[in-house]
Amino acid sequence: MQRDNVTTxxxxxxxxRHRRRSNEAVPDVxxxxxxxxxxxDRNKYKSMxxxxxxxxxxxxxxxxxxYMGHLYITAMVVVIQxxxxxxxxxxxxxxxxxxxLPGFRLLNWHFFFTAMLFVYGRILSQRLFNTVTSDKFxxxxxxxxxxxxxxxxxxxxITGFVWFIVTLKKKxxxxxxxxxxxTHMILIVVxxxxxxxxxxxxxxxxxxxxxxxxxxxxxxAAYIFGFFFGKTPLIKLSPKKTWExxxxxxxxxxxxxxxxxxxxxRYPWLTCPRKDLSxxxxxxxxxxxxxxxxxxxxxxxxxWFPWRxxxxxxxxxxxxxxxxxxxxxxxxxxxxxxxxxxxFKVKDFGDSIPGHGGITDRMDCQMVMAVFAYIYHQSFVVPxxxxxxxxxxxxxxxxxxxxxxxLFIKLRDTLxxxxxxxx
Numbered sequence: 001m002q003r004d005n006v007t008t009x010x011x012x013x014x015x016x017r018h019r020r021r022s023n024e025a026v027p028d029v030x031x032x033x034x035x036x037x038x039x040x041d042r043n044k045y046k047s048m049x050x051x052x053x054x055x056x057x058x059x060x061x062x063x064x065x066x067y068m069g070h071l072y073i074t075a076m077v078v079v080i081q082x083x084x085x086x087x088x089x090x091x092x093x094x095x096x097x098x099x100x101l102p103g104f105r106l107l108n109w110h111f112f113f114t115a116m117l118f119v120y121g122r123i124l125s126q127r128l129f130n131t132v133t134s135d136k137f138x139x140x141x142x143x144x145x146x147x148x149x150x151x152x153x154x155x156x157x158i159t160g161f162v163w164f165i166v167t168l169k170k171k172x173x174x175x176x177x178x179x180x181x182x183t184h185m186i187l188i189v190v191x192x193x194x195x196x197x198x199x200x201x202x203x204x205x206x207x208x209x210x211x212x213x214x215x216x217x218x219x220x221a222a223y224i225f226g227f228f229f230g231k232t233p234l235i236k237l238s239p240k241k242t243w244e245x246x247x248x249x250x251x252x253x254x255x256x257x258x259x260x261x262x263x264x265x266r267y268p269w270l271t272c273p274r275k276d277l278s279x280x281x282x283x284x285x286x287x288x289x290x291x292x293x294x295x296x297x298x299x300x301x302x303x304w305f306p307w308r309x310x311x312x313x314x315x316x317x318x319x320x321x322x323x324x325x326x327x328x329x330x331x332x333x334x335x336x337x338x339x340x341x342x343x344f345k346v347k348d349f350g351d352s353i354p355g356h357g358g359i360t361d362r363m364d365c366q367m368v369m370a371v372f373a374y375i376y377h378q379s380f381v382v383p384x385x386x387x388x389x390x391x392x393x394x395x396x397x398x399x400x401x402x403x404x405x406x407l408f409i410k411l412r413d414t415l416x417x418x419x420x421x422x423x
Contacts, residue, residue, distance in 0.1 A: 058362075068279075073201050077198055080363065084360045084363060107163055119195045129397050131276040200377065211322055211369045213256075214322055217252065218326050219365070225252075253327040257319040268282055268286060271290050289381065295310055326365075348361050
């Protein structure tokens with residue numbers, strides 16, 4: 001076979017000068033959208049069906065866990081956290097260095113579970129307290145655990161810190177300190193998201209389920225619109241993302257948010273907050289956000305329009321804000337993850353979900369959305385005034401039984417004196 005003659009420039013020494021290649025992974029031009037529809041690429045159908053099959057299993061499992069209640073959803077979040085931490089720990093792992101540092105991986109998990117105890121201890125302490133108030137022994141035990149929670153967590157962290165210093169090895173310092181910093185970065189990223197997620201769950205499954213569902217809807221809609229109509233690349237970090245998919249998914253997500261809020265908001269077991277760690281069904285006053293109101297359309301609406309008034313739940317207007325954020329801002333969590341993977345030259349964070357990559361690949365946008373949902377709920381939904389229930393919770397959690405009795409007697413005497421004065 002005849003080879004083409006190629007002339008290469010040479011240096012004065014006679015050696016061919018080769019241009020140094022960039023370390024940045026360059027996407028295959030043939031695989032980008034650039035003007036051609038993905039639907040015309042027959043090789044994409046196999047991956048689409050694998051992705052669809054995995055999505056069905058994930059959605060089915062997710063619905064089952066949500067049906068089981070708050071504790072099971074929290075357990076799911078913990079399992080997801082563990083898988084995310086495992087994938088991220090493995091990202092910078094070097095087998096050769098690890099072989100010279102026995103037990104070093106165990107130190108990562110020591111810090112992980114210490115952070116878990118710290119974060120969940122702060123979030124669930126009051127609910128655990130409310131669960132065991134009927135048992136005197138458990139009441140006293142939980143009271144002491146809550147009281148010394150910070151001391152226990154700090155002691156565990158210092159133990160890990162000393163463990164790290166003691167295991168420092170000559171010629172391995174750079175790798176060990178790099179892993180130490182990487183571990184703490186993972187803890188910040190993973191537990192920031194999970195802490196807000198768990199807080200949303202116990203404020204009412206609605207405030208967890210709706211944001212999480214909107215991210216899934218946005219992801220699926222972007223994939224479908226991009227697959228069948230995508231031609232214009234959206235961002236270089238994700239060559240397969242298209243403007244057609246982004247716009248189609250945005251419209252779909254906002255409409256879905258408004259409709260889903262109306263459906264979810266009618267079930268007390270989704271809207272009621274959980275004040276303890278029991279697993280029973282909840283019944284409560286849904287509050288004004290979840291009570292239907294009638295909206296009358298303004299007079300300038302054309303007379304041929306079939307509806308002059310319609311019924312909505314006030315929470316639907318908040319849901320529209322969630323849909324707007326999930327469709328416009330949350331996808332940048334995915335873009336950030338794409339850039340991160342390019343920096344480390346990996347296609348996916350893991351391979352635990354066929355067609356989707358790893359757990360972290362599915363949670364990139366969820367992390368951004370969970371934080372937004374919590375901040376929005378605390379800022380625009382939860383009443384900012386101090387309630388009797390909030391004060392009572394603080395009294396039960398922070399005062400001993402004798403102090404609570406003294407407070408009761410003092411409050412009784414004060415109210416009695418005030419009644420005498422008024423009469």
